[in-house]
Amino acid sequence: MPEVVRVASANRRRHSSSRRRDDISMTSRKRRSRRRSLDLVEHKAPLSIRVGNRRAPGNFEEVMASSARDSTLFEDTVRRSIKDNPGEPLLLIINGHRSWLSYLLGACIREKLLPDIVERNKEVQYTDAFRFPERMVEHGPTTVPWSFICDQMNVPETYWWSFKMSPPPDADLFNIDEYRLRTGVWTCAEGAVLPQESHLTDESDDYAAELIPITILFTKHNFIAEAHLTRFLFSRLYTDQFSMIMSDETEGICWLFHRLWHLLSDWENIEAQLEERLETAELNSRAREGPASIRTSAMHDELARIYNAQQYLRFHCRAFSKLLKYKEAIKEREREKKARRQHQHGVAYTESIELRISIAKPDHTADMTDAIDDLEQAGYELDLLIDRFKNLTEYEFNMENAKQAEDTRFLSIVATLFLPLSFLASIWGMTEFTGSPMLYLYIAIPLLGVSVGFAWLFPTTMRKIKEVWFKEKMKRPKTQRERVRLLGNELPGGASLGS
Structure with a gap:
């Protein structure tokens, strides 16, 4: 009898604990649902999402989302864009962050990929960190996505003059932050976009062929970024080979990074502006315009601006170098596959396959190599400008010391x-x-x-x-005729080949 009582009391305790756990789980679910409902009704400034569509005016359709309840509108826009442009990669541009962004994107993108997308968007909006082009963590049976965060660099006035506008009077155009156009990219060659019926079923194999490439571009919400998006970027990203390029994992990320850099960054403009400021500083120094302390302070500000610009220049150059190294690693793997195919099927079969691949697959190695050469040349020019500014600063100190000595x-x-x-x-x-x-x-x-x-x-x-x-007493060097090489002669007049 006591054993029965103990068993019954144990069962009562077990039932009471299970009821208690059920109550706790119910309250937690209520709390979670309440928290989710707060996210759903959260209203701030609308978040603008542009969905690429070649048939739409401006090559995009705009979705103004105020909460996660606009996910249906977003999904309809995406489905319509996919239907109007069959086989085209999906291009999205987001200009801000909201707490419900993952709910909104989840209507068309696999749930496992959403945390990485939201994290990249937060880094673009709230930090100044760089991100080299890198492969993300694998999330099941999908192509591994890529992402990067890059500050495109150009002269601040160029951002305004390109759209026939003038910079505002209160704009601090001498600040290095005004040179930056911050962009972030997340891209996946396949396996990220869900088909229209995917929310009704779990992951299955019957819709794998319907998945298309997707590229998401993150920018900040300001006038410059908005002008570049709505008037400039979409039409120039859509090229004839856009579909074929973005469907390839390696060429897609290389082409996208190079294309954005080519469209938005211009180091020649920055070099020309810095050289013009150097010439102005030299004229002021020769004419002794203003106090020497003000002239020297202005030159130190220019030096600080050049040093800051060099950081972004090195990032651009290293990013291209990393992409080239990755392409070389891919080529090495392809050579290994070629050797295996030759061993299995013979040389003729392998050459026919490689011919079809080479015709269908573009290669951007030469473009990236040229970009690295241009960046290295720009770095060399910036080093020369630094040396000239330092020499001018030293000249100012020497002239000021000489003037003080004369006054003394x-x-x-x-x-x-x-x-x-x-x-x-x-x-x-x-x-x-x-x-x-x-x-x-x-x-x-x-x-x-x-x-x-x-x-x-x-x-x-x-x-x-x-x-x-x-000046009348000083001797000036004169060029001697026998020491120079005349046109058409291989050696100077006074030189000899020797015996």
């Missing part, structure tokens, strides 16, 4: 001239003036004017006299 010498001469007069006045007791006050003024004011004029004109006059005098 002048004061020494003046003190030496007035020292005997002061000595004689002290001997004869000339300590007070006994004449009338008006006579004192008649004598003191002209003497004061003569002293001030002498102190002001004497150093400048002496400096001009020295410049004119010593």
